[in-house]
Amino acid sequence: MARSNPPFMSGVPELLLLRLLAQREMYGYELVRSVRVATRESIALGEGVIYPVLHSLEKSGSLSASRKSVGGRSRVYYALTRRGQARLEELQGEWQRIQDGVRSALEEPLHAAT
Amino acid sequence: MARSNPPFMSGVPELLLLRLLAQREMYGYELVRSVRVATRESIALGEGVIYPVLHSLEKSGSLSASRKSVGGRSRVYYALTRRGQARLEELQGEWQRIQDGVRSALEEPLHAAT
DNA sequence: CTTGAATGCCTATTTGTTCGAGGTATAGTG
DNA sequence: CACTATACCTCGAACAAATAGGCATTCAAG
Numbered sequence: 001m002a003r004s005n006p007p008f009m010s011g012v013p014e015l016l017l018l019r020l021l022a023q024r025e026m027y028g029y030e031l032v033r034s035v036r037v038a039t040r041e042s043i044a045l046g047e048g049v050i051y052p053v054l055h056s057l058e059k060s061g062s063l064s065a066s067r068k069s070v071g072g073r074s075r076v077y078y079a080l081t082r083r084g085q086a087r088l089e090e091l092q093g094e095w096q097r098i099q100d101g102v103r104s105a106l107e108e109p110l111h112a113a114t
Numbered sequence: 115m116a117r118s119n120p121p122f123m124s125g126v127p128e129l130l131l132l133r134l135l136a137q138r139e140m141y142g143y144e145l146v147r148s149v150r151v152a153t154r155e156s157i158a159l160g161e162g163v164i165y166p167v168l169h170s171l172e173k174s175g176s177l178s179a180s181r182k183s184v185g186g187r188s189r190v191y192y193a194l195t196r197r198g199q200a201r202l203e204e205l206q207g208e209w210q211r212i213q214d215g216v217r218s219a220l221e222e223p224l225h226a227a228t
Numbered sequence: 229c230t231t232g233a234a235t236g237c238c239t240a241t242t243t244g245t246t247c248g249a250g251g252t253a254t255a256g257t258g
Numbered sequence: 259c260a261c262t263a264t265a266c267c268t269c270g271a272a273c274a275a276a277t278a279g280g281c282a283t284t285c286a287a288g
Contacts, residue, residue, distance in 0.1 A: 005273045006208075008124060009245090009246065010124035011122045011245090012212065014245095019220060039215030042218065043212065047267080048249075049248095052268085094120075097157075098156070102157070106133060124245090160276070189237090
């Protein structure tokens, strides 16, 4: 039943994946765990979220994919491209802006006389 | 051309409106300006975003609406209900969770040996 | 007295992304 | 042989934000 647009999640999967892949290249299944760990269990993304985002980032040139065989297992490793680095910086800026705005609004005391 | 899903905005309009209305009751047109001010110009929401959210919050019982005439102008004032207060707290918690998770992920140094 | 800006409300449509549920296949363990 | 973990994938539903419009009123300027 796909309750789809949980608050505050739009753009987050893309940002997290780009950011994790800026540290080292990884494969999809690995990223599922990495997201949980990196966000300290605050955010968990299913494979149904990860793979489509990975594919769209590859198509847009932000990631490069390479199939590798590791211990009898076939994996698709994704690495950040120069374009992906730029996209990451763009998204970080956006995140900062939104986050600052929301913080300002939330900080405002409830019964301000100002 | 409705570039629709800008990153990181899902849930934000609802959160901001509930939060502003927790301070005092306001009308739609006023909220358009209030959002800009409260977020220090970081976030600007058009009327096309504000009004639909207001209506849906009223329908769900988070806001109560009352038509008032002020200086020859007819305005629809919205006030936070008890249910709206609860919804605000719920959203704030969600925001905190996502924000913490993203912060954790972004903080991680790029070349961690850990 | 007419024009335009500002106020004030509203809706239809586009867009595209997240999500759960499902499906496939292989490796390794009991 | 069954079962779990690994590893990849796709589909459809749900849904919310944004733009671009439209309507009506008030008020100031020319």
